[in-house]
Amino acid sequence: MSPGEQVPPGPPEIVPAEGRLAVFCVGLGAVGTTLIAGVESIRVGSGQPIGSLSQLGTVRLGRRDEQRVARIGDLVPLASLDQLDFCAWDPFPDDAFVAASRAGVLDQPSIERVGAFLRTVRPLPAVFDPAYVTQVHGPNTRAEESHRQRVEAIRADMMTFLEDKSSARGVMVWCGSTEALLADHEAYHSLEAFEEALERSDRAIAPSMLYAYAALGLGIPYINCSPNLSIDTPALTQYAAEHAVAIAGKDLKTGQTMVKTVLAPMIKARLLGLSGWYSTNILGNRDGEVLQDPDSFKAKEQSKLGVLEGIMQPELYPELYGDFEHQVSINYYPPRGDNKEGWDNIDIFGWLGYPMQLKVNFLCRDSILAAPLVLDLLLFTDLAQRAGMHGIQEWLSFYFKSPQCASGVYPEHDLFIQLTKLKNTLRFLAGEEPITHLGIEYYDYFS
Numbered sequence: 001m002s003p004g005e006q007v008p009p010g011p012p013e014i015v016p017a018e019g020r021l022a023v024f025c026v027g028l029g030a031v032g033t034t035l036i037a038g039v040e041s042i043r044v045g046s047g048q049p050i051g052s053l054s055q056l057g058t059v060r061l062g063r064r065d066e067q068r069v070a071r072i073g074d075l076v077p078l079a080s081l082d083q084l085d086f087c088a089w090d091p092f093p094d095d096a097f098v099a100a101s102r103a104g105v106l107d108q109p110s111i112e113r114v115g116a117f118l119r120t121v122r123p124l125p126a127v128f129d130p131a132y133v134t135q136v137h138g139p140n141t142r143a144e145e146s147h148r149q150r151v152e153a154i155r156a157d158m159m160t161f162l163e164d165k166s167s168a169r170g171v172m173v174w175c176g177s178t179e180a181l182l183a184d185h186e187a188y189h190s191l192e193a194f195e196e197a198l199e200r201s202d203r204a205i206a207p208s209m210l211y212a213y214a215a216l217g218l219g220i221p222y223i224n225c226s227p228n229l230s231i232d233t234p235a236l237t238q239y240a241a242e243h244a245v246a247i248a249g250k251d252l253k254t255g256q257t258m259v260k261t262v263l264a265p266m267i268k269a270r271l272l273g274l275s276g277w278y279s280t281n282i283l284g285n286r287d288g289e290v291l292q293d294p295d296s297f298k299a300k301e302q303s304k305l306g307v308l309e310g311i312m313q314p315e316l317y318p319e320l321y322g323d324f325e326h327q328v329s330i331n332y333y334p335p336r337g338d339n340k341e342g343w344d345n346i347d348i349f350g351w352l353g354y355p356m357q358l359k360v361n362f363l364c365r366d367s368i369l370a371a372p373l374v375l376d377l378l379l380f381t382d383l384a385q386r387a388g389m390h391g392i393q394e395w396l397s398f399y400f401k402s403p404q405c406a407s408g409v410y411p412e413h414d415l416f417i418q419l420t421k422l423k424n425t426l427r428f429l430a431g432e433e434p435i436t437h438l439g440i441e442y443y444d445y446f447s
């Protein structure tokens with residue numbers, strides 16, 4: 001369906017999830033390796049898919065007195081973990097075993113248990129431009145001279161993998177580093193301008209856009225796990241529509257922002273005022289290192305800052321949210337590795353303006369939170385593609401800090417509204433009624 005078209009009266013036909021699903025992972029770092037090692041650990045029975053809605057989640061169906069609940073995997077036809085094959089690109093030539101060991105997310109015995117499999121995932125040479133990620137210096141990069149050749153090289157890699165694995169379908173996930181924040185450029189405004197810029201190898205086109213363009217042109221869905229623009233431009237959204245491909249983004253909502261999008265709606269629900277929200281983090285993984293570059297951090301900062309404005313709606317509540325201060329920082333602190341520590345100090349005010357404070361200290365594991373989200377995203381995006389739902393998958397905004405949405409609507413940030421949206425979309429796909437939570441039918445109010 002394209003924007004503006006009617007919602008179909010009934011659920012769309014969904015192509016069965018038969019055959020193998022190729023997962024094209026751009027970037028074999030902390031998130032990518034934790035995903036791949038995790039999937040293999042679950043497949044061999046040495047781990048549980050904790051944190052994954054697609055694997056553990058349920059959906060209530062029908063009225064509350066019907067007691068009907070379905071597991072998501074029984075409600076809609078998702079690919080199973082056994083059907084997944086992984087292909088990756090990275091400027092570092094380390095296979096997934098070495099890369100996972102280096103990322104320091106999983107302990108060595110867990111990595112060893114799936115070591116034989118991880119050694120088979122060897123990154124292909126990356127389309128890489130150091131101007132976009134200044135802190136990564138890997139030798140495993142492609143030497144093509146033009147953007148067009150780079151796109152063709154990525155496509156050739158993908159076609160070879162699809163053929164080798166006899167894949168029925170593919171899905172691409174950007175798990176690469178955060179690219180520098182880009183200033184607006186006419187090349188992003190329309191597909192025509194983008195393709196002209198592509199032909200002249202304009203540096204305004206970032207590597208992530210080349211991967212996305214390569215995938216979409218092959219009819220392969222693209223998911224953006226980082227805050228860089230990538231597919232979040234009219235040009236590539238239009239390209240996705242023209243090729244009838246599903247896209248989803250951007251920037252995984254894992255730690256501090258997940259907490260923020262639960263606490264902010266709570267404050268708003270009670271109409272408590274907000275005078276300030278100070279968020280800081282220490283992080284010692286490669287992502288933290290990349291974010292030391294001010295331009296990469298700007299991309300992340302923008303993505304982290306956006307959620308509060310969206311949730312609090314200061315234009316509707318000027319006396320409560322018209323003047324709050326919001327600060328976010330990430331400090332690269334190597335001793336912590338992937339174990340991020342976030343602090344939030346929230347200054348709120350209540351009845352008659354009396355001030356109060358809320359403090360949150362979240363000692364999380366960044367990629368342990370991220371991996372199940374990537375798994376869900378790739379399975380749900382593949383489902384959307386098989387259901388003929390192309391373009392922006394806003395129902396997957398549950399997973400993102402900066403959810404892409406249709407022009408003319410604002411993004412929905414509240415985690416539980418996002419979850420409701422996601423579950424209602426699954427109900428819709430399964431031919432079940434959406435649940436409004438009105439609940440009036442259980443009472444005799446008007447008798």
Ligand SMILES: NC(=O)c1ccc[n+]([C@@H]2O[C@H](COP(=O)([O-])OP(=O)(O)OC[C@H]3O[C@@H](n4cnc5c(N)ncnc54)[C@H](O)[C@@H]3O)[C@@H](O)[C@H]2O)c1
Pocket residue numbers: 026027028029030031032089090091092103126127128129133136138174175176177178179207208225226227251252253254285286287290365366367369370
């Ligand atoms: N870890 C989390 O919880 C989390 C949460 C939200 C968003 N993210 C985002 O996900 C992305 C990945 O995070 P990570 O922790 O795995 O980072 P990471 O630094 O461990 O891994 C990124 C990998 O991408 C590679 N890379 C960079 N440019 C590339 C290119 N052009 N082609 C192919 N590979 C390329 C790097 O060499 C590196 O190995 C980042 O943008 C991060 O901001 C991560």
